[in-house]
Amino acid sequence: MTPTLDQIRRAPKVLLHDHLDGGLRPQTIIDLAAEVGHVLPSVDGAMTAESLGRWFGEASDSGSLERYLETFDHTVAVMQTVPALTRVAREAVEDLAADGVVYAEIRYAPEQHVNEGLTLDEVVAAVQEGFDQGVAAARGRIVVRQLLTAMRHRARSMEIAQLSVAWRDRGVAGFDIAGAEAGYPPTRHLDAFEYLQRENAHFTIHAGEGFGLPSIWQAIQWCGADRLGHGVRIIDDITVRDDGSVELGLLAAYVRDKRIPLEMCPSSNLQTGAATSIAEHPIGLLTRMRFRVTVNTDNRLMSRTSMSHEMAALAEAFGYDLHDLRWFTINAMKSSFLPFDERLAIIDDVIKPGYAALVTEAGT
Ligand SMILES: O=c1[nH]cnc2c1ncn2[C@H]1C[C@H](O)[C@@H](CO)O1
Numbered sequence: 001m002t003p004t005l006d007q008i009r010r011a012p013k014v015l016l017h018d019h020l021d022g023g024l025r026p027q028t029i030i031d032l033a034a035e036v037g038h039v040l041p042s043v044d045g046a047m048t049a050e051s052l053g054r055w056f057g058e059a060s061d062s063g064s065l066e067r068y069l070e071t072f073d074h075t076v077a078v079m080q081t082v083p084a085l086t087r088v089a090r091e092a093v094e095d096l097a098a099d100g101v102v103y104a105e106i107r108y109a110p111e112q113h114v115n116e117g118l119t120l121d122e123v124v125a126a127v128q129e130g131f132d133q134g135v136a137a138a139r140g141r142i143v144v145r146q147l148l149t150a151m152r153h154r155a156r157s158m159e160i161a162q163l164s165v166a167w168r169d170r171g172v173a174g175f176d177i178a179g180a181e182a183g184y185p186p187t188r189h190l191d192a193f194e195y196l197q198r199e200n201a202h203f204t205i206h207a208g209e210g211f212g213l214p215s216i217w218q219a220i221q222w223c224g225a226d227r228l229g230h231g232v233r234i235i236d237d238i239t240v241r242d243d244g245s246v247e248l249g250l251l252a253a254y255v256r257d258k259r260i261p262l263e264m265c266p267s268s269n270l271q272t273g274a275a276t277s278i279a280e281h282p283i284g285l286l287t288r289m290r291f292r293v294t295v296n297t298d299n300r301l302m303s304r305t306s307m308s309h310e311m312a313a314l315a316e317a318f319g320y321d322l323h324d325l326r327w328f329t330i331n332a333m334k335s336s337f338l339p340f341d342e343r344l345a346i347i348d349d350v351i352k353p354g355y356a357a358l359v360t361e362a363g364t
Pocket residue numbers: 019020021022065069072076107108109112149178179180206209268298299
């Protein structure tokens with residue numbers, strides 16, 4: 001049976017791909033913009049949380065990753081002080097916990113938050129303070145880690161990789177690169193990835209979203225990514241024949257054989273043009289072929305979404321039941337950058353009992 005939204009909200013969920021600067025509450029943007037004098041875009045009618053939220057959703061709907069990324073100018077602009085970063089981080093944790101997320105890795109690019117004079121260390125500390133406050137407010141119902149992102153069109157990836165290693169025992173679980181993909185291959189940042197490998201550190205790479213297979217191939221075979229951010233275009237290396245049989249190319253087979261986690265973000269992909277509808281989203285085929293698929297939000301503000309909403313949309317489009325949602329959730333937890341024993345503890349103590357209770361209640 002297709003689970004109800006209420007069941008999905010109560011189900012334990014794991015989120016590996018969520019941008020801090022893509023998840024602000026609209027009212028918080030209005031408050032912080034007034035404090036620092038940032039001019040927000042003009043919206044239809046009065047500026048309210050509702051109208052600003054709608055603006056972000058519509059402005060991100062262009063079908064182009066580059067245009068989608070322009071909306072971040074307004075969130076990044078109001079995240080340039082310690083109190084602002086701490087507030088945004090705390091609220092992100094509160095919102096995820098309220099949605100039933102039990103483990104989250106939240107990413108952002110520290111280099112984008114130094115315009116008013118903060119150091120990179122101060123940025124990471126301010127975000128960690130907010131995460132700690134949010135976790136305390138949620139009374140431990142959620143575990144949260146930071147992922148530090150470097151912007152792929154800039155040249156600070158080595159510095160950010162070093163920052164992530166320096167903070168590895170203080171709340172930072174890994175590293176990422178993000179931003180426009182076409183024209184900025186991951187190999188531009190090879191020195192940072194090689195450094196991280198030498199440090200036994202974890203990283204994911206946005207790849208196969210705004211650009212295709214060469215980007216995924218580089219991310220895995222040149223850079224050594226542990227996971228793929230999106231990775232949706234791996235579908236270009238898969239052939240479905242008229243008789244329904246499926247053939248994997250060498251790269252797709254490698255990704256599946258090695259159990260490389262795909263951080264899939266269906267709603268975001270519709271907005272950037274990487275997919276045409278939820279029902280036609282490659283996540284359906286990739287799940288059927290037993291790739292290591294995980295479900296994520298990417299940017300809750302721009303996509304006006306949540307983990308529950310993403311899962312509900314998939315359940316509706318593909319008929320997924322609680323067992324399928326549990327599979328996505330355990331896939332995600334197995335793929336997290338937490339130490340192995342901590343991953344297992346969340347799977348055994350939180351995820352499995354949580355789904356078991358829902359299944360018993362539903363009598364399925
Ligand atoms: O889906 C995305 N693809 C590539 N880059 C992205 C995506 N969502 C957000 N970003 C960028 C914009 C943010 O400012 C940055 C750090 O979170 O990461």
